[in-house]
Amino acid sequence: MIDFLVTAGILVAFFVILASGLNLQWGLTGLANLGPVGFFALGSYVSGLVMIPPPEVTGFVTDTFVISLGLPWPVGLVAALIVTGVVATVIGWMLLRTDTAPLFVAVITLAFAEIFFLLIITQKWLANGFNGIRGIDRPLGNLVEFGTYERFFLVVMVVAAALVFWFVRHVEASPYGRVLKGIREDPAAVAALGHDVRRFRISAFVLGCLVLALAGALWTPFVTVVEPSAFGTEQTFLVWAVLIIGGAGNAWGPLVGGLVIIGLIQQGTRFLPATGEIAELTVRLRGVVIGLLFILFLRFRPKGLVPERARRILPEDP
Amino acid sequence: MLVDWLSLGSIYALLAVGFVIIFKSTQVLNFAHGALAALGAFLVASMATILQIPGRWMGSAPVWLKWTSSALVALAAAALIGLILERLFIRPMLGEGLFSVAIVTLGLDIVIRTVSNDFMGTNPRPLGFPGGTASLDLGWVVIPWNVVVSVIVTLVAVVLIATFFLSRTGVAMRATAFDQEAARAQGINVGRIFSLAWAIGSVMAAVAGIFLSVFPRRSTGVDTATAFLAFAAFPAIILGGLDSIVGAVVGGYAIGLAQAAVTEFLSNNPSFAFLGSGFGGVVPYVLMLLVLLIKPYGLFGTEEIRRV
Numbered sequence: 001m002i003d004f005l006v007t008a009g010i011l012v013a014f015f016v017i018l019a020s021g022l023n024l025q026w027g028l029t030g031l032a033n034l035g036p037v038g039f040f041a042l043g044s045y046v047s048g049l050v051m052i053p054p055p056e057v058t059g060f061v062t063d064t065f066v067i068s069l070g071l072p073w074p075v076g077l078v079a080a081l082i083v084t085g086v087v088a089t090v091i092g093w094m095l096l097r098t099d100t101a102p103l104f105v106a107v108i109t110l111a112f113a114e115i116f117f118l119l120i121i122t123q124k125w126l127a128n129g130f131n132g133i134r135g136i137d138r139p140l141g142n143l144v145e146f147g148t149y150e151r152f153f154l155v156v157m158v159v160a161a162a163l164v165f166w167f168v169r170h171v172e173a174s175p176y177g178r179v180l181k182g183i184r185e186d187p188a189a190v191a192a193l194g195h196d197v198r199r200f201r202i203s204a205f206v207l208g209c210l211v212l213a214l215a216g217a218l219w220t221p222f223v224t225v226v227e228p229s230a231f232g233t234e235q236t237f238l239v240w241a242v243l244i245i246g247g248a249g250n251a252w253g254p255l256v257g258g259l260v261i262i263g264l265i266q267q268g269t270r271f272l273p274a275t276g277e278i279a280e281l282t283v284r285l286r287g288v289v290i291g292l293l294f295i296l297f298l299r300f301r302p303k304g305l306v307p308e309r310a311r312r313i314l315p316e317d318p
Numbered sequence: 319m320l321v322d323w324l325s326l327g328s329i330y331a332l333l334a335v336g337f338v339i340i341f342k343s344t345q346v347l348n349f350a351h352g353a354l355a356a357l358g359a360f361l362v363a364s365m366a367t368i369l370q371i372p373g374r375w376m377g378s379a380p381v382w383l384k385w386t387s388s389a390l391v392a393l394a395a396a397a398l399i400g401l402i403l404e405r406l407f408i409r410p411m412l413g414e415g416l417f418s419v420a421i422v423t424l425g426l427d428i429v430i431r432t433v434s435n436d437f438m439g440t441n442p443r444p445l446g447f448p449g450g451t452a453s454l455d456l457g458w459v460v461i462p463w464n465v466v467v468s469v470i471v472t473l474v475a476v477v478l479i480a481t482f483f484l485s486r487t488g489v490a491m492r493a494t495a496f497d498q499e500a501a502r503a504q505g506i507n508v509g510r511i512f513s514l515a516w517a518i519g520s521v522m523a524a525v526a527g528i529f530l531s532v533f534p535r536r537s538t539g540v541d542t543a544t545a546f547l548a549f550a551a552f553p554a555i556i557l558g559g560l561d562s563i564v565g566a567v568v569g570g571y572a573i574g575l576a577q578a579a580v581t582e583f584l585s586n587n588p589s590f591a592f593l594g595s596g597f598g599g600v601v602p603y604v605l606m607l608l609v610l611l612i613k614p615y616g617l618f619g620t621e622e623i624r625r626v
Contacts, residue, residue: 032417034349034424094607098614102417103347103560107552108610111603114549118603122596233546237428240421287432294425298418299410 006150008267010222013157014215015262019242019254020161020168021211027248027308028177029204030184031095034106036239038113039084039209041231043216045120046083047076048133048226065133066126073139073221080217081210087112088209092202100201113236121228132227139221153222160218161255164211169251171207180204181249234287238262241294247304256305265290321461322578323571328468329529330602331570333551334558335476336522338566342483343491343515346408347420347560351523352548353430357399358524359531359540360434361392363443382448389528393521400520403430404513412508413498427545435542442541447532468529475522476567483563491515495561526551550599553606559619568617577601 018036025031053070055063069075091112098104120127127133144152171177179200182190191197220226238261246257269282297304333355340348348354365371366388373384407426411419453460482488493501494511502508530547531540554573558565581598584590609616 032421094611097611101614103420104610104614106347106417106420107556108607110549111552111606115600115603118596118600122599233549234428234431237424240424244421284432284436288429291425291427291429291432295407295422295429298422298425299414302414302418 003150004267004270006154008263008270009154010150010157011267012258012263013154013161014219015239015242016161016254016258017164017215017218018212018239019246019257020164020251021208021215022239022243023168023208023248023251023254024171024180024211025205025208027243027250027253028172028180028184029201030102031100031201031205031208032102032106033109033205033208034236034240035109035111035113036212037231037233037235038109038116039088039212040216040219040235041113041116041120041228042084042087043080043213044219044226044231045127045133045216046080046213047073047217047220048136049127050076050079051136051220052133063128063131063134064125065128073217076220077214077217080213084209084213084216085206088206089202091209092205095205096198096202113233117228117231127226130228132225134225134227136220136224136226138224157218157222160214164214165251165255167211168254172249172251176200184249237294238266238290241290243304244302245293245297245304247306247308249303249308250306252306253304253308260305261290261293265293319578319582320459321465322581323575324461324469325465325529325574326577327571327574328465328472329526329570330551330554330574331472331567332468332475332522332526332529333548334554334566334570335472335479335563336519336526337551337555338558338561338563339479339522340515340519341495341555342561342563343495344408344419344512345416345495346423348519349420349423350403350427350430351519351551352545353427353434354396354400354520354523355527355530355548356540356542356544357430357434357527358392358396358520359445359527359544360438360443361395361524362389362528363445363531363540365389365392365395367444367446385446385448393524396520396524397517400516400518401513403520404516408516409509409512412512431542431545438540438542440542442539444539445528445531447528464529464532471525471529472567472570475525476563479518480563487511487514523548550602553602553609555616556606557609557616559616561620562616562618565616565618573602573605576605 018040021039022033022036025033049065049067050069050071051073052065052068054068055065091108094108095105098108121130123129138149140152141149171180179190179195182193182195183197183200187197190200219230223230242257242261243254244257245261246255247253266286269286272282301307333351336354337348337351340346340351366373366385370384370388371391372387373379376384376387403426407422408419411422447464453462454466483492490501490506491511491514493504493506494508498508501511526548527540527544530544550573551570554569555566556569557572558567558569577598580601584597
């Protein structure tokens with residue numbers, strides 16, 4: 001029971017971070033990133049490749065990695081952020097080429113996620129194809145008592161999620177964040193005020209991608225296995241569901257959305273009386289329930305559980 | 319390579335056409351199209367091999383007739399599903415922002431996929447395509463029957479749809495796409511146009527789904543990966559332009575050609591062996607990014623007035 005709660009808590013923290021990253025892009029700036037799972041996977045793979053020690057040459061070597069450095073986790077994290085930063089800048093430049101029309105942003109980011117996924121599964125020399133990177137060492141694994149690592153990791157994740165939450169809250173309230181919101185509402189007006197719309201858009205996009213990659217780099221030591229099956233398109237949908245149902249455009253949205261969607265619906269339903277038919281049914285219904293909730297929210301409460309509040313700078317007219 | 323090109327091209331073209339119909343008349347980018355294709359293929363599989371409707375009442379009719387009638391029943395069911403989905407989920411969003419409707423289809427995609435994957439189970443479901451592995455031998459080239467049929471169906475479907483867009487209802491559809499309110503003011507029943515577009519779109523998705531499941535290299539049937547494969551139609555649509563039927567077909571066959579050619583080239587050049595066998599699958603997406611950089615509205619698409 002307690003282990004269940006710990007795992008659920010870790011997953012909630014992951015999705016809070018992922019949705020916060022998307023919040024910087026869609027919620028604040030209006031960039032419809034439909035490939036968050038691609039950047040999540042990129043961060044996870046880069047950190048995994050940096051951390052995995054070179055495969056031992058035995059009679060039949062089957063594992064192949066493009067690089068395998070066997071370096072500690074912090075190096076993996078930094079590498080993941082650098083690589084994702086470069087990739088996100090290139091993609092951000094592409095987005096600007098199409099004037100960041102929502103449909104084109106969606107299609108480009110979707111294409112990035114698909115290309116990355118296809119490369120990983122078809123190019124075995126990159127990161128061992130379907131088998132993935134296995135046997136990554138957990139940081140501080142020798143210090144934390146065996147069996148309690150999950151709890152230790154929960155603390156790490158809660159701290160990480162809190163830091164990301166704090167960061168997004170500050171971005172939101174900062175002059176930078178206000179310009180982003182202005183761009184979301186009316187780019188022409190913001191340009192007329194003398195702001196470089198393109199630079200704000202690309203920086204917000206890269207910033208969001210870095211948060212997504214941070215989640216990826218944290219995912220690697222948690223599961224110790226980086227494999228393609230963890231990065232399916234349904235993850236992209238879940239991140240969107242968390243953001244939209246929680247409420248886009250404010251830092252609280254992803255937090256509430258993560259608790260409700262991942263904590264209550266996805267993980268909480270594991271506590272329902274699980275006997276035979278009913279147990280199977282709850283597993284099946286989960287995707288349908290989240291999908292329908294998502295659609296209903298878009299229709300009846302598009303601002304989510306925690307709606308974004310307009311900041312009033314001047315006092316109301318008397 | 320010719321066979322690969324024709325089969326891939328037809329699949330992409332069919333997927334793209336269904337997609338474009340919905341976009342052209344409702345301006346909705348339908349992310350659930352792949353799920354609809356898989357669902358349609360699964361309907362055919364259930365009608366033709368599992369439930370045998372209407373084959374079980376047809377006595378000793380020839381196999382191809384039984385299969386075709388099953389397929390027609392399945393396509394009718396797909397149209398009905400398209401109608402229901404539109405009525406339940408898309409119609410209420412009329413007048414909302416275009417992108418939030420597109421996002422709704424993202425939720426729709428997950429719902430359809432969860433339900434159909436659940437019915438499908440983990441094993442591929444064969445469609446019982448009567449052509450089987452038989453081929454048409456033209457002397458200089460041997461083409462499997464399923465490829466021949468897919469090319470014919472694509473061309474017929476495109477001609478039908480292109481003429482349809484010239485008809486009265488077709489013009490109403492285009493008017494709806496251009497401006498929903500203005501169309502309404504002209505006495506066009508916008509709701510009915512939406513229904514119609516989704517019904518036709520779903521049928522086209524199902525037709526594409528059939529060929530996606532009897533595709534020479536993946537002939538085992540429809541399974542949980544089919545919906546994912548259908549994403550590869552996006553490049554065809556982008557290349558052709560989001561709102562052009564002709565573009566969808568040209569884009570489909572062009573992307574199919576590129577993928578088949580690259581796959582062929584890589585398999586004949588040992589120096590590229592390190593790229594592995596599946597590299598061809600990446601080609602459509604890379605092409606799409608290039609098109610977006612050079613000509614975002616595609617070869618045949620309508621350019622929109624740019625803001626900022």
